[in-house]
Amino acid sequence: MSGARDQIMGQVRRALGRAEGTDDARARDAVDARLKEPPRGLIPARVRGREAEELGRLFMEKALAANCTCATVDSLEAVPDAIAEYLASENLPATVRTGDHPDLAAIPFDRRPVLTVSRGPSDGGDAVSLSTAFVGAAETGTLALVSGPGTPTTLNFLPETEIVLLRRSRIVGPYEDIWTHLRARNAEAGSMPRAVNLITGPSRTGDIEQKIELGAHGPLRLHILILDDL
């Protein structure tokens, strides 16, 4: 197998004029520099230099366009009521599967006893999940969720209805700003999370005669609760 690696690499190097023994210091420097300080690409004007308020508005507009629904809450205390109302309005069962991320653990569900809340990953038997977003990118109404002990990835894909909590202070403009937050997190954690899910609306397919239908394999509904923490 190392034979395969050497042969492939050898052929690539020869084709690029970097055969064994040639000086490739300049190429190495260029690569090191790019990886160490990734250059930022062209940022679309729609999110360039925008204030938080504008970004919040754009995020909602784009999320709605991607078939999400959105609501705002002004504190974690208000989350149980907001969820109960949403589930009732959609005629959905009042049960929620969630993780134990600090924000999720701090929600006082006992105030709304009609909601049945359980915690942990999903095994496919849950109708509704509640996750928390790492950040949201206004550019296209995209949520970024990261895997971790308190944020199971299965909650993002198995239940038919997914509710995501997003702090307004974590709404950024372009995707590049997701990476800024992610690199800061990684520096602290020591590595990338296993999974970073960029989610823009519920699951969909156009595979049958190009007619777009929601809820192909993942969630049919994606409801975003924006927590006003600014």
Next chain:
Amino acid sequence: MQATSTRFKQNAREALDDPQLQQALTKMKAGFVERRARARADLPEFDALRDQARDIKNHTIEHLDLYLERFEANVTANGGHVHWARNAAEARERIQEICRSVGARTVTKGKSMISEEIALNDALEEDGLEVVETDLGEYIIQLRREAPSHIIAPAIHVLKEQVADDFRLHHVQFDKARPLNEPRELISEARQVLRRKYLESDVGITGANFLIAETGTSVIVTNEGNGDLTQTLPKIHVVIASLEKVVPTLDDAAAILRVLARSATGQEFTAYTTFSTGPRREGDPDGPEAYHVILLDNGRSAMLGTEFQDMLRCIRCGACMNHCPVYGAVGGHAYGWVYPGPMGAVLTPSFIGVDQGGQLPNASTFCGRCESVCPMHIPLPKMMRHYRAREYEQGLAPPATRFGLDIWGFVATKPRLYRLATRLAVGLLGRLGRARGRLAKLPLADGWTRHRDLPAPEGRTFQDRWDAMGGAR
């Protein structure tokens, strides 16, 4: 998959005579083209972003060895494994070994063109594994035992009535009288059937749209979420990706993602873009316990440093085929192998040889639309011309073509003769087509006139008109 690209002409003729296929293709064309145009209009920077995407890939390809080294090191540092494969057989063997090592019985798969390229399903099935495609389009064609006919919409050639028939035939567990008239009903049924498969699966295999050197990450882009269920639920996640999928950084991936969905489906962004790095971490409540990346060459490194190097920028968006008049007329199967349309006309001879795929570069009118919509600015027509030249040089062009080209060559190098011949031909054709301005039938050009008219020339030859205008001033 056994290539039938050498039979392109015959395949194309059959496709043109297939009414169901023609109906499906008509539905397809308008959708993709309109949606892309709208997405492009909604982002004023779109063309500048295309230039940037091209530059990122060019930089990466010029430093491919170094970025692959970093990618490999970072996968390993995060607890994953990288396996290098020179060709399809090696890639299949690595994956078979991984499946055997855990005693796998069921394998679920996200959509991967490379898995088609290496004919992975057949190999796994020979090992007694149940292999389940989870992308709805792939699932449909798996049931039909067909090959994909489009790289992002594999079942685009199938009508919903045909899907309903397939489901009735294969999903015997459901009531025979159930309604399956609407896409919604078909999708719910597929969802129900595949749910079970995800949960039972031992190994999840996905492709990758990008590999990120900076972090040792593989990226998949899906709308259904099937790729995510495929890679999250089983114990093992295997990624199969070719060398040129690597990009330097997260920023570079984001920059290219901005043009990918817009070019492919006309969406601003795909529903799910997932970045996977290594297996489940300590304390993680879910995710695979092992993470493998198969790095496949299979002809890529041989394109480096040749006139086909630019093709390695391809991000498999499908825009070139969506806008191609030939693809739009004959569909994907006529191309006879995994990659159809203009990109396939370049990739097929590159990967399986000019003798096998050399016919495909002829399946072009050189109208140039593919290049003009390609987000990576790949000069597809130029590369097809290179292959035409090679095909001719190697004596593989069919005798009729060679005879025709030889006559043309003889005449074209003798200016007086050329003028006389073209003047006669143009005059004759002009008279024949005077009434409609088009010719519905023409001896020797039956291949053209059978499915469309030939515009009749109007009056004089180019050279005569040029002279009349004062010639080369």
